[in-house]
Amino acid sequence: xxxxxxxxxxxxxxxxxxxxxxxxxxxxxxxxxxxxxxxxxxxxxxxxxxxxxxxxxxxxxxxx
Numbered sequence: 001x002x003x004x005x006x007x008x009x010x011x012x013x014x015x016x017x018x019x020x021x022x023x024x025x026x027x028x029x030x031x032x033x034x035x036x037x038x039x040x041x042x043x044x045x046x047x048x049x050x051x052x053x054x055x056x057x058x059x060x061x062x063x064x
Contacts, residue, residue: 015021 011021
C-alpha cells in the first residue's frame with residue numbers, strides 16, 4: 001500500500017495530459033501487427049509507380 005496514492009495521482013495526471021497508459025507485462029511472442037489503411041495506400045502507390053517505370057523502360061527498349 002506504500003506509495004499507492006502517489007502512483008494513482010501520477011497516473012491520473014498523465015491521463016489528464018493525454019499520455020496513453022503503458023501496457024503491463026511482457027509483450028506477446030511473435031505478435032503479428034495488422035497493416036493500416038495508410039500503409040496499404042502507400043504500398044499501392046509505390047507499386048503503381050514501379051509498374052509505370054517498368055512499362056516505360058520496356059517501351060523505350062523496344063523502339064531502339
